Amino acid sequence: MNKQDIYIDNMVCDRCILAVRQVVTNLGWRIERLQLGRLTGWPPDGHDEDALVVLGQQLHNLGFRLREGHGGTVSRIKGLIVAYVYNDRADTSHSLSDLISADIGQSYSHLSRMFSQEEGRTIVDFYRIHRIERGKQLLIQTDEPVSAITGRLNYGSAGRFAAVFKQDTGMSPTAFRARGRYVARPLDEL
Incomplete structure (x- = not known):
């Protein structure tokens, strides 16, 4: 079984995390980490492709969407921004750009260009x-x-x-x- 990083659009709150956790667990995935916009875990029984298709369908039924490639990074950026703005317990001692760069491990300028190309608007x-x-x-x-x-x-x-x-x-x-x-x-x- 290969561990996968899966990016999920439209996760905007803690309830979304709970809903995704329920779906993923019910489908037999092992979760290493689940946060706004990103799931890291192992599919059931090593059926990576089939498990991903079923997961995508189940999440779609709840209003979520799987993203691949750069879109996954964009989903993660969106999740970080939502958490930064709406979570009253979020650490705001660092700038949002520093938080995004540190979490994703790439320069903010690169991520900003990627986000703009994918979304048609800037991170700002x-x-x-x-x-x-x-x-x-x-x-x-x-x-x-x-x-x-x-x-x-x-x-x-x-x-x-x-x-x-x-x-x-x-x-x-x-x-x-x-x-x-x-x-x-x-x-x-x-």
């Missing part, structure tokens, strides 16, 4: 979209001051957060909160 754009979406959630679902939300989203200042937020939404964070309406968008559609 993907990160910005998720930060703004998380900001919307926090503004509506908490009573935290905008300055605290700014810190949670790793903006250098409340003014910078407000400027980016207004550029994306057409209103200030305070006006958005006062409006009180927000419909969450699925993270895999951002």
Whole structure:
């Protein structure tokens, strides 16, 4: 049996990890590591190709998608960004670019070019979209001051957060909160 690194699109939260773990375990895979965007493990009974096809079908039924080649790296980058933005316990003492480079083991500039070619947008754009979406959630679902939300989203200042937020939404964070309406968008559609 050959250990495989499998990249999975649309994993955006801890529940996704649980869902993928359930499918993989039910299919008889041995898991070495499972994290957002990536599974490392061994297929059942050494049937690498058949097991991968069945796994892909099962995951597709849940809204996930297997990626191969550079796409797998892109899936991992997306998973890292989602974890960095939405996990309040994430280590944000290092820059996102350093985190991505260290996790994948390649230069950020190379990964950035690969991501842009595959996705048609930059890592920075993907990160910005998720930060703004998380900001919307926090503004509506908490009573935290905008300055605290700014810190949670790793903006250098409340003014910078407000400027980016207004550029994306057409209103200030305070006006958005006062409006009180927000419909969450699925993270895999951002």
